[in-house]
Amino acid sequence: MVLRFVISQVFVPALKACNKTIDGGWGTSFDWVPIDDAFAKAAKENKKVMVIIHKLSCKACRYQKSWFSRSKAILSLSTNFVMTNIEYSQAALHPKYSPDGSYVPRILFFDSDGTFLKDLMAPSKEEGVLYHYRDEQELLTTMKTALKG
Numbered sequence: 001m002v003l004r005f006v007i008s009q010v011f012v013p014a015l016k017a018c019n020k021t022i023d024g025g026w027g028t029s030f031d032w033v034p035i036d037d038a039f040a041k042a043a044k045e046n047k048k049v050m051v052i053i054h055k056l057s058c059k060a061c062r063y064q065k066s067w068f069s070r071s072k073a074i075l076s077l078s079t080n081f082v083m084t085n086i087e088y089s090q091a092a093l094h095p096k097y098s099p100d101g102s103y104v105p106r107i108l109f110f111d112s113d114g115t116f117l118k119d120l121m122a123p124s125k126e127e128g129v130l131y132h133y134r135d136e137q138e139l140l141t142t143m144k145t146a147l148k149g
Contacts, residue, residue: 024085024086025056026054026085031083039082042082043114047080048109049082049084049111049114050078050108050143051085051109052106055087055088055104055105058104071140077144078143081109099116100129100131101129103128107131109146120142120146123138123142
């Protein structure tokens, strides 16, 4: 009985905290890689990198996470990418993560050599938020385009 209490009060919350750190709320089924390792892994596996930049307190980020994390189609295509997500504060340190501003959420694609793929943007191409995806279909379109090139 005491052991069950300790597990439920100590280990389960700690495990949940770890998952939040790794997936950032974007879905625990995805193979998330820390940003510090993502580009080396991409080079080794010859895969493109998908970088999601977000804030925990952002309403638009929470909305995007809701459809992203449940999408079986995105999950399926994600195996062809090195997937990483970072908090806005991390992204602010690197200009390459702010090609058209510092809004969130934004999803950027990089080649396996680390080159930013500026043409892989949301199909809506909304001025000032070129890398913000309104819905699952927009992101899937860009992911499929990335895999063709």
